[in-house]
Amino acid sequence: MSILTRAPTNINAQDRELQQAIAAETRRQHEGLELIPSENYVSKAVLETLASTLTNKYAEGYPGRRYYGGQEHTDTVERIAIDRAKRLFNAKFANVQPLSGAPANLAVYAALLKPGDTVLGMDLSHGGHLTHGHPVTFPAKVFRFVRYAMGDPETGALDYEAMRQTALQERPKLLLAGFSAYSRNLDYQAFVDIGREVGAYVMADIAHIAGLIAGHALENPFDYGFDILTTTTHKTLRGPRGGMVLVREDAALAKKIDKAVFPGLQGGPHMNTIAAKAVAFGEALHPSFTRYAHQVCANAKTMADVLSARGLRLIGGGTENHLVLADVYGSLGISGSKAQDLLDSVGITVNKNVIADDTRSAMDPSGIRLGTPALTTRGFFQADCARVAHLLVDALEHSTDEDRLRAIRAEVRALAEAHPIPASFIPERRPAGRSQRTTVPARR
Ligand code: DSN
8 A cells, every 4th residue: 555545635625725735745755766865755654643633732841740731641652752762772861852853963062062162073075964063053153063074085984093183182072973975884983982082972963874773784883882872763764854862871961961952952842743753663673674774775785886887986985874975077077956956857856965075066066965765665676776776877868868858757757656655664563672673684
């Protein structure tokens, strides 16, 4: 059963204008191939939970210590979400209230830093994220962010000795690992060693790879002694839009983070979203999610191999996770924006992205970023992903050939229709639990 089978009947009757826009977006998602690596499809159970009566309830505070009455059910919901989050990431503490990734990161800064304190994080053009202290953000006006960069964009290797020297010189209070456009694994042990040497908290923003960690396809930074993880819940983790903060074991640290989230930064938590997070975490605890996570990586590697074989320069030389960053300007003379628009026109959605030391602007950079979480949710395997990668390069190489583009658009649509967006990811009903999990290698 496809997710398209659910019609929002009350909106149909009440607000035609809005219903048509939603229906058009649903159709766009159904008919196109979604390659933006931070996007995914949620299950019908998650969608239903988002639309539940929990949206009506104020619940400032935390389970067992709220400010308003009527919390017996919200407490149950939030406790389930916290418990599942802790099991997924092997954490002692979880705060599931952050509204998204930026507020989750801000909560950590607010909990641990004083104005003017230093944070060492990855340079944006080398894969880091805006919320890791880009000058346009509010945290950059309050705290002092310094940067580390890729030692070699061709291999993606970080220069950990250079990072250590910067840390020794700048004495950060917080050392930040994490990225939104970096395709290689990090040396978590090196981060922890540097952090301990300079007396910094060590945090990983795992927003992009949370599902791959939960599904045991990638390593968990907590296994190396990281203090804190932050994440969104809607990317590879395949839940509703939202964020969370996880603390490995320090109760005092967890308490500071709870206070920073509420009352420090937020008011009433979005209980419908917290419930939907709990549903998604339940799905991620199911053995099938392990297969999903491994398949996401296998599919991304296949795509990277094809793109590379077709002559695209890949930043980092390939991928070890779910995403690929391609220098389309350097390889084909097409800017990231032009490539994005052209691919939109054939039904393939990617995003333009800066590449390391980009000579072009952020609004019209040299790269495109793509990934496989959404395609994998639709049941794409390596052979299908190889075909998609060929179609993508075909479109870029024949950007002025209308007949060719029309044929590509038709094949994209056929591929999409052959892989409907699933309504559910749980093949059979069984109580979720880590003990049931198996490590199943990627198929095909
Ligand atoms: N916008 C998200 C991404 O695409 O990576 C991160 O904030």
